[in-house]
Amino acid sequence: MIGQEVFKNISEEACRALESVVGPEYLSTDPVLCSAYVGRGFDRQIFLFNEISRAPAAVIMPENTEQVARIVKVCNLYKIPFTPMSSYGMAFGGPNFRDDFLFIDLKRMNHMWLDEKNMYVVLEPAVYFAQMHGDTLKRGLIGCVPGGGGGTSVLANSLVNGMGLFNYRITYAAQRRWNGIEWVSPEGEIYRFGSLVAGDDSWFWQDGPGPNLSGLLHGITGWGGAMGIVTKMSTKLYPYPPRKLEPEGISYDSCVKLPEDREKWYNFSFSNEADVEKALDEIARARIGFIVNRVPSFWRDIARTRGDLAYRNRFWELWEPQTREEVSGRRILRVLLVGRSGQAELEYEERVLMDIVNENNGKLLKARQVDEASFFAVNSLGMWQPTGMFGDCDTGMETMKAIREMGERWRKRETEKEYTADFLDPKGDTPWYMAYNMGRLYYSELHAWPDAAQMDRGDKAEHKPGLEDRFMRWRVSEAGRIIIETGNQGFFYSLVTPVRVFAPALQNYDVWLDRMKAEFDPNGISAPGHPYIFDEIVDKVFPGAITDELKDAVKKVAEGPWNGNPEK
Ligand SMILES: Cc1cc2nc3c(=O)[nH]c(=O)nc-3n(C[C@H](O)[C@H](O)[C@H](O)COP(=O)(O)OP(=O)(O)OC[C@H]3O[C@@H](n4cnc5c(N)ncnc54)[C@H](O)[C@@H]3O)c2cc1C
Structure with missing residues (x-):
């Protein structure tokens, strides 16, 4: 040893x-x-x-x-x-x-086999997005890098969510992108799923004779390691102009340069959300765009800061002088167009995009023709921690209408004193959102960013008593309640959410998790406690995080007609 x-x-x-x-x-x-x-x-x-x-x-x-x-x-x-x-x-x-x-x-298991013709890749657990894209982009194939960045495992991310900016064009559900899978069960048996029944080289399909068992490995949003170990996964790739994107600089001050013949970023400002929404709807109807994202203002200030050490100071210098009136009166839309079939397609999409933006009172802003957050996602983590910690990130996915209601509820709540006293003041501009599946689905994030030092119980000088309790209450009860009451689907249900608390509002999916767990892990040794660890954290460490209002909201949603109950 x-x-x-x-x-x-x-x-x-x-x-x-x-x-x-x-x-x-x-x-x-x-x-x-x-x-x-x-x-x-x-x-x-x-x-x-x-x-x-x-x-x-x-x-x-x-x-x-x-x-x-x-x-x-x-x-x-x-x-x-x-x-x-x-x-x-x-x-x-x-x-x-x-x-x-x-x-x-599993970091020694880092092999990858690419089937270019049939557009899929077979991966071991320790192949990361940046590595995969480094190879596949040259061959005109692309996957979907998540917000977590190029350093996350493609396989592990696919077991969890598998969502990112490319979901405008590529299906948002990682599970639908899986093909054949090799799995070591919690008892140590090796199983091969899907088309692998046809032979060890048949990685091409998720299905096969008999039932499709992929749900067993995915759970609702992953098992947190509690359902054995996936050792190989085949996942689909999607067509993209063949590219060797050259990196520049050293992370955190790095990017890839985009050749402008086929890719181009556009930033637009609008004075209100309604105009952005109309523009988004028309962009989707016109079937143009590769990434379409309504970004928050402060991302621009984060993007302007270079390097890691200077990053936070520079960000605050840029962000603090801006008033709530200025920020909340400005909405920024960021669009990437890609001429997938050639330059003419890019030119056509640009003309359509400009017409749509002009008709909806948008204004073209400058955009650097580099990429830091999509293809290799090197610096994207900066945007998740403006206060020095990752903070809270809750999400909702649904139609534009549901996302709009969620955003309005959140903005109203965020202006109340306790929120802005404890967390980064977003000055009325968040939550941000983006279109998935060419506008048929929208995704939005609700954040709460406390100061890292104020959250640290060990930091005698800076710690702000009670902040961690208020943070957890915000995260579990305030954001969680807004999401379910506005009919949105969360993204973290078996990860950083108390599963048992929310499950009644979601068809009691924990019943199925329990059944599968009892069947496949009789000794209960595969990541014990998961996927219920957040229930335990809330019970043992933050009992005040679950409010009566949240309990009422869960009950109300559980009893709704959408869950098969009679209309009241
Ligand atoms: C700031 C930030 C933002 C993020 N934003 C997004 C986003 O926008 N979209 C998105 O989809 N994801 C997002 N993520 C999640 C992230 O991209 C990864 O999906 C996530 O971190 C899991 O992948 P990993 O490589 O980190 O896995 P790990 O941390 O290695 O594992 C994650 C979990 O899966 C289990 N696990 C790992 N490997 C296996 C295996 N081989 N078999 C079975 N279980 C396994 C582990 O036990 C663990 O519980 C974000 C993460 C961060 C830090």
Whole structure:
């Protein structure tokens, strides 16, 4: 084993059995090495500051599917809880209130096989978006990079949401993009799904004889590692002009230059939301555009700042002098046009776009012809943490009407004193939203950004007492309630939401999760606690996060006619 040998939480006999699977250089129980695996990424602060994240008892790094299956069998034999990780961009898999779990780090499994002709790619867990796009773009094929950036695993992201800016053209549901899948069950059996029944090379289809089982692996928005380990996934790719996009600079001050013959960014300003909505509707009807996004003003100020250290100071210098009147009286629409069949298509789409914007009182602004957030998504994380922490990100998806109502409710609530005293003041311009599936669906995000230092209980000088409780109440009860009451579908239901609280409003999907879990993980060792860890966090650490108003809202939605109940 690597480093210090410690057998406090996992017995020496079990550790030796694990070591015999991967060899001594790929297992460690050293507390220093293990502490590197305490939650990182999205949501890490709330877990760290409140001592919810813990270090694993051991870390193991398998090389292939057979090793994964043998590790899981050893875990079942010795009843060792385990958590898989592909890139560990999202810390929600880490927290589990335990010290005795094995962390299965899949980063050695990083192969990819591209089938250019049939437009799909077979991926192991540790192939990241930037790596995949580096290869596929040259061959005229594209996937869908999520907001989490180019450093997240394509496979793990597909198990969760798989959503990003390209969803205007590419279906938003990652699950619909899957083909064949290889899975190690929580008991350590290897299964192959979909067209793989026709042979080991048949990765082309999600379906096959018999029922489609992909829902078992996806749950509602992922299992947080609680349903075994996906070791290979085939996912569809989509046509795009062949490109070798050259990076410039060093992250966080980097971008890719866009060749202007086929791609072009446009920024427009409008004075009100109604004009933006009309423009969006017409853009979708005209079947033009590749990315269509109503962005918040402060993203522009974040984008103007360069580099990491200077980033926050520069952002505040730009953002603070702007008044609420200025910001709320300006709406910015950002559009990427792509001439997929040639330059003539780009020119045509540009003419149509300009007509639509002019007819709806929009004004063309300057736009840099570079990309920082779509193809390789190198710097996109900056836009999620203007106050130094990821904060709250809740989402709603539905029609334009539902998104509009959600936005109006949120803006009204946000102007109330407590919100602006605790969180970044968005000055009446958020929530932002974008069109998916060529305008048939809209997606919007509700944020609350507290100051990172004020949230840190360990920071004696800066900590603001009670802020974390108000933050969690906002996140679970205020934002959560606005989303369900306006008929929107959330995006984080099994990830950073107390599942049991919201499930009655969503056809009690936890009943199905429980049934599947009991059937496939009888020892309960695959990421124990998940996908209900947020219920546990709220119960144990933030009991005030669930308000009576939220409980009433869930009850009202659960009893509505849309859930099969008689009309009242
Ligand atoms: C700031 C920010 C913004 C984001 N915005 C978006 C967005 O707009 N759209 C979007 O779709 N996503 C978004 N995400 C999510 C992100 O892009 C990834 O989908 C997410 O982090 C999961 O991928 P990962 O590589 O980080 O997985 P990991 O952190 O490695 O794992 C995520 C979970 O999946 C489990 N898991 C990992 N690998 C496997 C496996 N092989 N088999 C079974 N279970 C596994 C883990 O146990 C864990 O619970 C965002 C994340 C961040 C940090």
